[in-house]
Amino acid sequence: MKAIVFDNELKLDNNYPKPTPHKGEALIKIKLAGICNTDYEITKGYMGYNGILGHEFVGVVEDVNSENSEDKKWIGKRVVAEISWGCNDPNCEWCAKKNYRHCPNRHTIGIWKKDGCMAEYLTVPTNILFEVPENVTDKQAVFVEPLAAACEILEQLHIEPTSKVLVLGDGKLGLTTALTLNAYNLDVLLVGKHQNKLDIAKAQGVKTELLENFNTEQYDVVVEATGSASGFEMSMALTKPRGTLVLKSTVATGKELNLAPIVINEITVLGSRCGQFGPALRLLENKRIDFTPFISGIYTIDKAIDAFEANKSKENLKILIKI
Numbered sequence: 001m002k003a004i005v006f007d008n009e010l011k012l013d014n015n016y017p018k019p020t021p022h023k024g025e026a027l028i029k030i031k032l033a034g035i036c037n038t039d040y041e042i043t044k045g046y047m048g049y050n051g052i053l054g055h056e057f058v059g060v061v062e063d064v065n066s067e068n069s070e071d072k073k074w075i076g077k078r079v080v081a082e083i084s085w086g087c088n089d090p091n092c093e094w095c096a097k098k099n100y101r102h103c104p105n106r107h108t109i110g111i112w113k114k115d116g117c118m119a120e121y122l123t124v125p126t127n128i129l130f131e132v133p134e135n136v137t138d139k140q141a142v143f144v145e146p147l148a149a150a151c152e153i154l155e156q157l158h159i160e161p162t163s164k165v166l167v168l169g170d171g172k173l174g175l176t177t178a179l180t181l182n183a184y185n186l187d188v189l190l191v192g193k194h195q196n197k198l199d200i201a202k203a204q205g206v207k208t209e210l211l212e213n214f215n216t217e218q219y220d221v222v223v224e225a226t227g228s229a230s231g232f233e234m235s236m237a238l239t240k241p242r243g244t245l246v247l248k249s250t251v252a253t254g255k256e257l258n259l260a261p262i263v264i265n266e267i268t269v270l271g272s273r274c275g276q277f278g279p280a281l282r283l284l285e286n287k288r289i290d291f292t293p294f295i296s297g298i299y300t301i302d303k304a305i306d307a308f309e310a311n312k313s314k315e316n317l318k319i320l321i322k323i
Helices: 037-042 144-156 172-183 197-200 231-237 261-264 277-285 301-311
Strands: 003-006 010-013 024-035 057-062 080-081 121-125 127-133 164-168 187-190 207-210 219-224 239-247 268-271 296-298 318-322
Touching: 003 207, 010 037, 010 301, 024 080, 037 301, 057 121, 057 144, 127 172, 127 277, 144 172, 144 277, 164 172, 164 231, 172 187, 172 197, 172 219, 187 197, 219 231, 231 239, 231 261, 296 301
Parallel strands: 164 187, 164 219, 187 207, 219 239, 239 268, 296 318
Antiparallel strands: 003 010, 024 057, 024 121, 024 318, 057 080, 080 127
């Protein structure tokens, strides 16, 4: 099968072995995959991963290796899948909670111990599959994974209806987070440096402000989505005393950071990562968020290298690969 592989270099492999589903696994024919910044970071050495890239996808189940009639019902279904699954050891506290992303023996699609979705076929356990509602297009469904990550904030943190929320950063992560919090009728302001990107959120009812015009008042909840040290420092300064600072992006820097404001202002710092797919699919099914304006280009798998080059451009938001 065709597959986009990273093995010390990025390449298209036209003869990669087609996977065979293990017991309890589904064989999925991939229709559409999205390039995430994590995929780009892997090509620079992140996680030391080698194999097929990608974890954002929508596809159709072609086969299931199971005698269970409930598992067989997945055949022919259009699906998405959570990106991690655990060891399912009865003594594993994380698997008992179905919080597989923290299982120490987990597999993560296209990131850790498991080939990714940027290929013609993928195998995953049936217990992480979710059927895509009929009224949700492939171009919307491929965004379920990052949307679920934004929904995770509300799983971790109860935000009062009267709270003022700031999202700092207008990249894919910041836009998705602002649109998600707005969909839950929270008082959200998105601040960023690019008017064209802010306009995407503004068109869907989110209040926005260019950073250069921003009146730096403080907020009850601040979501850091810039991925920069300066953005982290600004986020601390914008969080009210006893407020909550949510870190959605990983800030990798050698710069010294002054964390004293966290102590002085008694700020709660919350790390937030992946999320559950159910709430994300419901938002899409109910047309609460439209990802169409995010799509900057769709490339065939044969043009995958070009797709990754396009993903590097700051002018582009989301690049998709049609398998």
